[in-house]
Amino acid sequence: MKHAFKPLLLVSTLALVLSGCGESTSYDAGTGHDVSKNQPDTGTPTTPTDPSAPQFSEKQLLVSLTDNVFTPTFNEFDSKSDALPSILSAYCDLEVKYDPSLQDGEVLAQLTTAKLNAHNAWKEAMVSWQHAELMIVGPLLENDKSLRNDIYSWPNASTCSVDQDVVFFENGTINGNAYDISKRSDKRRGLDALEYLLFNDDLVHSCSSTSAGEVLADWNTRPEQMRKASRCRYAVEVSKDLSVSSDKLIAQWSGTSGYASVLQNAGEAGNKFASTNKAINEISDALFYMTEELKDYKLATPLGLFNNECGGITCPESVESKYAKHSIENIRANLNAFELLFNGGGASNLGFDDFLDNQQASDTKTAMLQGILNSKAASQAITTSLQTALESNTATVTDTHAKVKDVTDQLKNDFITKLALELPATSAGDND
Structure with missing residues (x-):
């Protein structure tokens, strides 16, 4: 488990590969591909007509996809998610301290910039994860996709559950036990929870009157800035949990016994x-x-x-x-x-x-x-x-x-x- 957060990578090699900007909208079947590799696969490399083209075997395909696609994608997401807690903390520290009644333009400008940084950091992490959404294998597939869902539970997200956990986290306890986000359901965690906390400007909770429960009884009557600060504090906690989840993915993917090795062998x-x-x-x-x-x-x-x-x-x-x-x-x-x-x-x-x-x-x-x-x-x-x-x-x-x-x-x-x-x-x- 890492204890230091890595800096946010605004531009990365993978992002350049994935950008897809400025491409032609037609495909030339002969460009960069050897269409004469028609031998049936026997598990051993075949000799392509073009000696500079990669030799094909099913094993080499697995090695290529693992090394050139899966591993860079997962590492990219790990880097983005590890950067989130420090960026969100910088923003939320200002949100918690901000007093709108003072009308301090300089402080408001700092807060606006920090919030924009938090939004951009989430967007970068989300784009990186949307790449990984096409790569749900191994550790992301196991246990009914539990690790995947901890990272991103859409389309089964629940904003009401997030609203409730904002206050549970604020109180520090739930049902007489110390609050522990790792023991909470995936609907209260991950990138989708962060999106709601960071981008939703409607501070009224999203629960129905019957589902709100006692924990949200006074939420809608609280001062606006207090509600912003509470949501922001929980967003930092969610970002820390997201970093833990991405670290789990890397740990289960990498090394001699990791899933990358399973696929390659x-x-x-x-x-x-x-x-x-x-x-x-x-x-x-x-x-x-x-x-x-x-x-x-x-x-x-x-x-x-x-x-x-x-x-x-x-x-x-x-x-x-x-x-x-x-x-x-x-x-x-x-x-x-x-x-x-x-x-x-x-x-x-x-x-x-x-x-x-x-x-x-x-x-x-x-x-x-x-x-x-x-x-x-x-x-x-x-x-x-x-x-x-x-x-x-x-x-x-x-x-x-x-x-x-x-x-x-x-x-x-x-x-x-x-x-x-x-x-x-x-x-x-x-x-x-």
Whole structure:
């Protein structure tokens, strides 16, 4: 466990790889890829026609994805989450001390700057995590995704639960026991709780009169600045817990017995995966975040294509990140991460595109790469928040959903079939 917080990295190598800005919106099947690698995989490297191209084997694919995609992504998030507590503490120290009645312009300017720094730090951590959302394997998959949910519990977040824990933490006890955030439910923790605490300017608690309980009985009558300070103190505690969770992820991922090693050594004696194909299938299952969470929850639901809180019509209230107005940035990060996994992080690294070439499915590879570029271009065409686009430019959101669906249709059909992989259980009956 680390005890010192690392500085926030405003620009990182991974962020540059994932940025996706300024790309062409068409794909040349011959650029950076050897489409002649059509030999069946035997578990040993094949000799590509282009001697400078990476040699393909399922084992080398696992090594490439682990070293070039998963590990940098998890390390990036660990760095961002470890930076949050000190940045939030600097902001909240000012929020706790601030007295609006004094009308001190200099102090207010310092507070405004510190709050902006806290918001930007959360946004950077969220983008980094949205990359990892496409990589839910191993420690993030175990125990019903408990570690993943401690980091980010959406779409099952509960702002009422967060409101209650603001006061429980303030009191220092709950049900006669010392307050311990690590023993609280995931709905009261993580990036989604932080978003509500940092970005929601409505200081009235979000619980119904029956669910508020005694702990929130006097909350709405407290002075405004007192409520801001209480929420801020709890935000610092949540950020510390988030850093602990990211450290757990790194500890379980790294080292000779970490999950990265498990994936890289799949098929060997004593490994949990009886074959390299089984390990690859776990990674391909993670790619299906594109179908339910991204396509259906983040786009189709607020579009009104599925039932939502507005009764099945266009519903800005149903977007993922409504308090920070960060929904479209999350979607773009998801698309960038899908592309990173698909191409292994670049032409010089093995990815699923090379696997498709190897299995004589270069047409599927080309279609999916073009689909990814089209999806990214459609998301970039949304130049406002997703909420605003849903209200005033619905066609851009509809187009993004359609372009993402093109990719997921390929994913569920040709991709799985050509690579002899299995659909995840949650997608087996999905004919959308």
